[in-house]
Amino acid sequence: MSQTEDSRPATPILDRVTLPSDLKGLTDRELVQLADELRAETISAVSVTGGHLGAGLGVVELTVALHAVFDTPRDKVIWDVGHQCYPHKILTGRRDRIRTLRMEDGLSGFTKRSESPYDPFGAGHSSTSISAALGFAMARELGGDPGDAIAVIGDGAMSAGMAFEALNNAGDLGKRLFVVLNDNEMSIAPPTGALSRYLTRLYAEGPFQDLKAVAKGAVGFLPTPLQEGARRAKEMLKGMTVGGTLFEELGFSYIGPVDGHDLEQLLPLLRTLKARATGPVLIHAVTRKGKGYAPAERAADRGHATAKFDVATGTQAKAKSNAPSYTAVFARALADQAARDDKIVAVTAAMPDGTGLNLFAERFPRRCFDVGIAEQHAVTYAAGLAAGGMKPFCALYSTFLQRGYDQIVHDVAIQRLPVRFAIDRAGLVGADGATHAGAYDVAFLANLPGMVVMAAADEAELARMVATAAAHDAGPIAFRYPRGEGMGVEMPERAEPLKIGKARVIAEGKRVAILSLGTRLGEVMRAREELLGMGIQPTVVDARFAKPLDRDLILRLARSHEALITIEEGAVGGFGSLVAQLLSDEGVFDGGLRFRQMVLPDTFIDHASPESMYRAARMSAPDIKAKVLEVLGVAQIEGKRA
Ligand SMILES: Cc1ncc(C[n+]2csc(CCOP(=O)(O)OP(=O)(O)O)c2C)c(N)n1
Ligand SMILES: CC(=O)[C@@H](O)[C@H](O)COP(=O)(O)O
Ligand SMILES: [Mg+2]
Numbered sequence: 001m002s003q004t005e006d007s008r009p010a011t012p013i014l015d016r017v018t019l020p021s022d023l024k025g026l027t028d029r030e031l032v033q034l035a036d037e038l039r040a041e042t043i044s045a046v047s048v049t050g051g052h053l054g055a056g057l058g059v060v061e062l063t064v065a066l067h068a069v070f071d072t073p074r075d076k077v078i079w080d081v082g083h084q085c086y087p088h089k090i091l092t093g094r095r096d097r098i099r100t101l102r103m104e105d106g107l108s109g110f111t112k113r114s115e116s117p118y119d120p121f122g123a124g125h126s127s128t129s130i131s132a133a134l135g136f137a138m139a140r141e142l143g144g145d146p147g148d149a150i151a152v153i154g155d156g157a158m159s160a161g162m163a164f165e166a167l168n169n170a171g172d173l174g175k176r177l178f179v180v181l182n183d184n185e186m187s188i189a190p191p192t193g194a195l196s197r198y199l200t201r202l203y204a205e206g207p208f209q210d211l212k213a214v215a216k217g218a219v220g221f222l223p224t225p226l227q228e229g230a231r232r233a234k235e236m237l238k239g240m241t242v243g244g245t246l247f248e249e250l251g252f253s254y255i256g257p258v259d260g261h262d263l264e265q266l267l268p269l270l271r272t273l274k275a276r277a278t279g280p281v282l283i284h285a286v287t288r289k290g291k292g293y294a295p296a297e298r299a300a301d302r303g304h305a306t307a308k309f310d311v312a313t314g315t316q317a318k319a320k321s322n323a324p325s326y327t328a329v330f331a332r333a334l335a336d337q338a339a340r341d342d343k344i345v346a347v348t349a350a351m352p353d354g355t356g357l358n359l360f361a362e363r364f365p366r367r368c369f370d371v372g373i374a375e376q377h378a379v380t381y382a383a384g385l386a387a388g389g390m391k392p393f394c395a396l397y398s399t400f401l402q403r404g405y406d407q408i409v410h411d412v413a414i415q416r417l418p419v420r421f422a423i424d425r426a427g428l429v430g431a432d433g434a435t436h437a438g439a440y441d442v443a444f445l446a447n448l449p450g451m452v453v454m455a456a457a458d459e460a461e462l463a464r465m466v467a468t469a470a471a472h473d474a475g476p477i478a479f480r481y482p483r484g485e486g487m488g489v490e491m492p493e494r495a496e497p498l499k500i501g502k503a504r505v506i507a508e509g510k511r512v513a514i515l516s517l518g519t520r521l522g523e524v525m526r527a528r529e530e531l532l533g534m535g536i537q538p539t540v541v542d543a544r545f546a547k548p549l550d551r552d553l554i555l556r557l558a559r560s561h562e563a564l565i566t567i568e569e570g571a572v573g574g575f576g577s578l579v580a581q582l583l584s585d586e587g588v589f590d591g592g593l594r595f596r597q598m599v600l601p602d603t604f605i606d607h608a609s610p611e612s613m614y615r616a617a618r619m620s621a622p623d624i625k626a627k628v629l630e631v632l633g634v635a636q637i638e639g640k641r642a
Contacts (some may be wrong), residue, residue, distance in 0.1 A: 007044075007311070008041075008044050008168065009037065009040035009041060009043075009044055010037075011040065011041055013030055013033050013034045013037055013293070013515070014034055014037040014038060014041060014090070014095075015090060017034065018093060018095075019091075019092065019093050020067035020068075020072050020091055020092060020118070022595065023067055023068040023091070024068070024158075025210065025613060026068070028263065028264070028267055029064075030443045031064055031068055031263055031267065032263050032264075034064055035060050035064045035171070036292075037542060038060050038063070038064060038087050038091065039057060039060045039087075039292045039293070039299055041090055041095070041098070042056050042057060042060065042086050042087050042090065042291050043057070043311055044100050044311060045086065045090075045098040045101065046086065046306065046309075047173045047308060047309050047311045048099050048308060048312070049099060049100070049101040049102055049103065049106075049304055049308065050305075050307045050308045050317075050431070051086070051102050051109050051305065051306070051378070051431070051542070051574065052086070052109060052291040052304065052311075053152070053290070053293070053296055053303045053304070053305065053306045054186075054290040054299070054301065054302040054303035054304045054305075055081075055083050055084035055184075055289060055304065056083075056084045056085070056086040056087050057256060057289070057290050057291045057292055057293055057296060057303065058084065058182065058260075058287040058288055058289045058290065058291050058302075058579060059087065059152065059182055059183050060087050060114070060261075060262070060288065060291070060292070060555065061082045061260060061261045061262070061263050061287075062152065062180060062182065062260055062266065062285060062287070063087040063088050064087075064091070064182075064263065065266040065267055065270055066150060066152070066266065066270065066637060067088075067091050067092070067624075069270040069271050069274055069521065070150060070270070071147070072118055073092075073094070073116075073117040073120065074147040074493070074570075075147040075148040075150065075152065076120035076121070076130045076133070076136050076147060076148070076149045076150065077120070077150045078109050078111075078121045078123075078132050078133050078136075078149065078150065078152065078153065079123060079129065079131075079150045079152050079297075080123065080126060080127060080128065080129035080152060080153035080154060080157045081110070081123055081124065081125070081126045081154070081157055081221070082109075082110030082111040082112075082122070082123035082124055083109065083110065083305075083374065084152075084154075084182075085110065085119075085386070086098065086101065086109075087112075087370075088118070089107060089116075090113075091118065092116055092118035093118070094116060095575040102431035102432075102433075102607050102608070103431075103530070104342045104606075104607070104608035104609065104612050105425065105607070105608075106607075108420070108433060108606070108607055109431060109432060109433070109607065110122065110124045110432075110433070110435060111123050112122050114598065119494065120132075120136065120380070120547065121133075121136075123435070124432065124435025124436055125399070125403070125435060126142055126156070126157040126160060126262055126373050127146055127153070127157045127160035127162045127373060128154045128162065129151035129152065129162045129163075130151045130153060130163055130167060130170065130179055131162065131165070131169075132149075132151070133149035133151035133165040133177055133178075133179070134149070134166055134169060134170045134173070134175075134177055135290075136149035136171065137149040137170075137176065137177040137484050138175060138411065139227075139291065139504055141175055142460075148176070148177075148178060148274070149177055149178070149427070150178040150179075150180065150344045151177075151178070151179045151180070152180045152443065153164075153179060153181060153182065153183050154181075154182050154183075154184065154187070155181065155182070155183040155185060155186070155187070155191055155195075155196060156185065156186065156187030156188070156191050156197055156350060156372070156373055157183060157373060158195065158199075158472065158571075159187075159191065159193050159195050159196065159350075159372040159373055159374060160373045160374055161374060161376060161377065162246075163476045166351070167179075167247070167250050167252065168250060169607040170251070170252070170280045171250040171251025171252055171280060173280075174279045174280065175280065176278055176279060176281075177277065177279075177280045177281070178273065178277070178279055178280075178281050178283065178369055179252070179280070179281070179282045179283070180285055181199075181202075181256075181282055181283065181284045181285065181286055182260060182287055182289055183199050183257070183260075183284060183285065183286050184286075184287045184289040184302070185199075185200065185565075186289040186302050187302075187350045187372070187373065187435040188304045188351065188353065189300075189301065189351075189353060189358075189370065190299055190300060190348060190351050191350075191372065192236050192350075192370045192371070192372050192373070193372045195372075195404040196272070196372075198246065199259075199284070201555070202256070202257060202284060203256070203257035203284070203286055203500065207388040209291060213343045213505070213579075219538065220639070222467040226529050237557075240288070241582065246465070247408045248342055249285075250280060251279070251280060252279075252280045252282040252463070253277070253279065253280070253281045253282070254281075254282050254284065255273070255281060255282070255284065256282075256283055256284025256285065256286075257284045257286045258283065258284065258285050258286045259285075259286060259288055260285030260287035261287060261288070261291060265585075266285070267296065269283070270283075270597075271393050273302065276499065281321070289302030289303070289304070289541065290302035290303040293314075294314070295309075295313070295612035296314070300322075301353070302368070304455060305520025306486040309352060315528055316339065319437075321488075322485065322488050323485045323486040323487060323488035324459060324485065324486055325356075325484060325485050325486070326424070326456070326459060326462055326481040326483070326484065326485070327355060327356040327480075327483075327485055328356055328359070328426055328481060329459040329462050329463060329491075330355075330356055330395070330418035330422055330424070330462060330466060330481065330487060331355075331356030331357065331358075331617075332358040332359070332463075333462065333463040333466035333467070333495060334346060334356075334360055334393055334422070335359065335360050335363050335364070336466075336495070337466060337467060337470040338342055338360065338363070338364055339363075341391065341470060342367075343389065343390050343391045343395070343407055344367065344390075344391045344392075344470060345359050345364075345367040345368070345369070345385055345390050345391065345392050345396060346361075346364075346368045346369070346393045346394075347368075347369045347371060347379075347381060347382050347385075347392055347393070347394045347395065348368070348370050348371070348378070348380050348395050348396070348490060349370075349371055349373055349374050349378040349396055350371075350372050350373040350374075351374045351395075351396070351397065351400075352368075352370050353397075354397065354424070354425075355395040355396070355397070355424050356395070357370075357395055362406060371383070375396055375400050375401060375403035376403055376404045376406075376407050378394055378396065379394060379401075379404035379407035379408055379411065379412060379419070380404075380407045382394040382412075382419045383415065383417045383419055384421075384505070385409070386412075386417040386418050386419050387417055389583070390421065391418065391470065391473075392419055392420065393420045393422050393469070393531055394419055394420065394421050394422065394602045395419075395422040395424065396422075396423065396424070396613070397423075397424050397425040397426050397436070397437025397438065398423045398424070398426045398427075398439075398440070398441040398480060399425060399429075399435065399436045399437060399438050401421065401423060402440065402444075403618070405444060408421075408444075408445070408448070408476075409448060409494035409496060410556050412476045413448045413450055413451055413476055414474075415447065415477060416450050416454075416474075416476070417418070417475070418472065418473045418474065418475055418476060418477070419476050419477075419478055420446075420469040420470070420472070420476075420477070420478075420479075421476070421477070421478035422469075422478075423438070423441050423479065423480040424464070424481060424483070425482065425483045425596040426438040426455070426480035426481055426482050426518070426569065426570075427439070427480075427482045427483075427519070427569035427570070428439060428600075428610055428613040428614065428617065429483045429610070430483070430607070430608070430609060430613065431607050431608075431609075433603060433605075433606050433607030433608075433609065434604035434606060434607075437600075437604075437605065438480070438482075438570075438572045439569075439570055439600050440570065440573075441480055441545050441570065442570040442574035442575055443456065443570060443571050443573035443574040443577070443639045444482065444573075445478050445546075445547075445548045446547040446574060446575070447573070448476075448477070448579055450475045450477070451476050451477070451478065451547060452475070452476070452477040452478065452500060452501075452545070452546040452599040453477075453478050453479075453480075453482045453545065453602060454468065454469075454471065454477070454478065454479040454480070454498070454544055454545055454546070454550070455479065455481070455517045455518035455519075455543075455544070455546065455568070455575075456479060456480070456481045456518065456519070457516065457518060457521040457522075457542045457544070458486055458487040458489045458519065458521070458522075459486030459489060459491065460489050460491050460492055460495075461488065461542070462479070462481050462486075463491060463492060463495035463546070463547060464495045464496065464497065464498050465479035465544075466479070466495065467497045467498075468495065468498045468500070470497075471497040471500050473529065475531070480518065480559060480561050481518075481519070482518070482519050482569070483610075484610070487519075487522055498544060500545070500548065500552055501545050501548035501549065501551075502545070502550055503515070503541050503542060503543045503544050503545065503550035504542050504544060504552075505539070505541050505553070506521070506525070506540040506541060506542050507525075507528060507538070507539060508539055509528075509537035509538045509539040509540070510539070510561065511536065511537070511538070511561060511562050511563065512536070512561055512563040512564070512565065512628050512631060512632055513538065513539040513540075513541065513557040513558075513563075513564050513565070514527075514528075514538050514539070514540050514541070514564075514565045514566075514567065514578060514624070514628070515543050515544070515554065515557075515564065515565070515566045515567070515575075516540065516541065516542055516543060516566075516567050516568070517540045517542075517544075517546055517566070517567070517568040517574075517575040517622060518569055518570075519545045519569065520567050520569055520598075520619060520624075521540075521542050523614075523620055523621045523624055524540055524567060524621075524624055525540065525618065526598045527621040527622070527624035527625040527628065530621070531625055531629075532627055533636075535627075536628065536632065536634070538628060539561065540556060541553065541557070543566075543575060546568070546574060546575040546578060548579055549576065549579065549582055551582060554582060554583075555580060555583075555586055558583055558588045558593050559588065559591070561593075562593075562594060562632065563594035563595070563596070563626075563628075563631040563632060564579075564583075564593060564594070564595050564596075565595075565596045565597075565598060565628065565631060566579050566597050566598065566600060567597075567598035567599075567619070567624065568598070569599060569600065569619060570599060570601060571600050572597070572599045572600075572602065575595030576595070576598070576599055579597075580595065580597065582637070583595060589590065594631050594632075596627055596630075596631050598618070598623070598624065598627060600618065600619070601616075601617055601618070602618050605617060609621060
């Protein structure tokens with residue numbers, strides 16, 4: 001594809017498209033060219049913004065075909081996860097902002113209802129699309145919004161229980177509904193599990209389906225210029241035999257496999273289905289993640305997510321790193337523990353690289369389990385492992401752990417099973433935005449009887465918490481740590497377990513005590529430096545534990561200071577609330593203690609840089625300083641001494 005002067009690809013057909021309705025005026029040949037241009041535009045945009053690349057490149061033709069055939073936004077295309085939606089955004093009136101993807105005030109990296117009527121359902125977490133599409137289909141039947149509902153779901157996302165719950169329901173209801181299974185034989189890592197093997201077998205053993213009704217009369221139905229394509233589609237449909245695919249057993253008409261990059265097949269097939277389908281249909285489209293961009297196709301994750309890159313070479317911009325990532329520290333610390341204790345095993349739900357368990361798996365392949373996108377199962381599987389005498393570390397992102405909450409309560413906590421929860425991406429995560437923020441884990445874990453909840457203030461503390469969790473057999477225990485790199489602190493030679501429920505005093509002071517849970521400690525210390533210059537000397541504590549609280553220390557500080565402030569990178573209901581409860585129970589407020597909680601605001605914070613998000617959340621050093629001055633009743637005048 002030729003490039004324009006500012007190194008953007010030349011896109012003569014795409015330039016004629018503002019909205020999907022513009023596709024209706026294009027010939028099929030032009031739609032094929034449009035797909036090429038859309039791919040080039042996607043690559044060019046992501047090279048500037050970074051973000052999810054491979055999945056979008058794999059659905060370029062599907063995106064064109066769906067928008068060309070269906071009448072969006074009246075018809076609803078629901079992208080599962082939403083990480084593949086950049087080409088869709090380009091075709092649906094957002095091309096002018098596509099180079100703002102994932103930036104503050106820019107386009108979201110996922111589908112988002114508030115952003116466009118062409119995003120009928122928001123996403124970020126996987127495996128929700130079929131349920132949502134079924135809801136739209138049933139709403140239509142009941143006199144709600146008209147139009148078709150089309151879920152596009154990947155093979156990785158299809159492995160989740162929720163997708164099967166939806167198929168089960170949809171097959172029973174029998175309403176007209178389209179599910180496009182976008183099978184690229186990839187999750188973020190190569191997919192695991194029997195379903196993945198089954199899907200591969202479906203196309204390794206040849207196609208089979210039972211949509212004779214759809215095939216019937218297809219050529220006659222379609223307009224003349226499309227008849228060659230239609231003839232081929234009909235041949236394909238006729239060539240298929242009735243098969244007992246899993247999807248058919250669940251009540252779907254199964255069509256496929258089809259080449260998801262071949263518009264000459266996709267267009268007539270979708271047109272035929274649009275005209276004829278009466279019940280739920282599953283179209284099995286085989287695609288390649290990263291399709292059409294060699295550096296992505298070559299990558300082990302097929303270019304799943306990328307930093308900004310040079311389009312010609314694929315070379316990605318490298319962020320300077322001063323310290324190891326928390327994820328890497330966790331992985332190393334866990335491997336150290338596992339080398340000494342052969343009962344230690346690890347569970348990831350489709351995030352081996354993201355959680356660092358790929359490193360653990362290299363050393364202990366038999367003791368590491370990737371269960372697929374199945375967080376609920378991961379938790380209960382870990383509970384079973386624990387009940388069976390193992391020491392499972394269930395490593396999940398905070399945001400995805402939300403999926404497994406009932407399992408945590410019912411299968412782990414009530415049975416007091418010693419499952420160790422390693423909670424990565426705790427706190428604000430930046431460009432992935434609100435769907436991926438790890439805001440709630442402390443609140444939803446620390447209210448469970450018997451649960452120990454820790455938060456690491458730095459990477460050395462994280463290693464100690466891994467050791468603490470390994471040694472803790474009395475019941476469930478969780479430790480959280482953020483996305484990104486550590487503070488660059490010295491690591492202990494050998495990480496020793498912490499005493500459960502014991503905080504550490506970082507700096508002694510007077511008048512005000514700041515109790516910090518987690519990595520905001522660095523900002524607290526920066527605020528303290530400034531306050532020292534004003535003659536205010538806060539006591540600073542690294543709480544380490546949200547549960548159990550260090551009651552003795554907290555009560556002592558509460559009784560020896562005028563004011564107490566808690567800070568945590570989490571929603572209300574977590575550490576600060578538990579401290580408030582303790583102080584209230586012990587009657588400390590009756591003595592006039594001034595108390596403030598610093599928590600994430602009661603709002604979903606949109607994608608932006610982490611620094612900007614912290615500013616928005618009022619979690620940075622100036623906010624902490626201001627809070628101290630406010631609680632002490634000191635006017636904040638630059639340079640004023642208290
Ligand atoms: C509940 C949940 N768990 C994990 C993830 C992280 N995640 C995002 S995309 C992805 C892989 C999805 O694979 P697939 O559905 O096949 O789409 P592909 O990227 O291959 O197009 C994973 C594991 C998520 N978004 N949601
Ligand atoms: C789409 C999705 O859920 C993941 O790809 C996520 O964006 C990964 O986040 P990290 O970059 O923090 O691993
Ligand atoms: Mg996939």
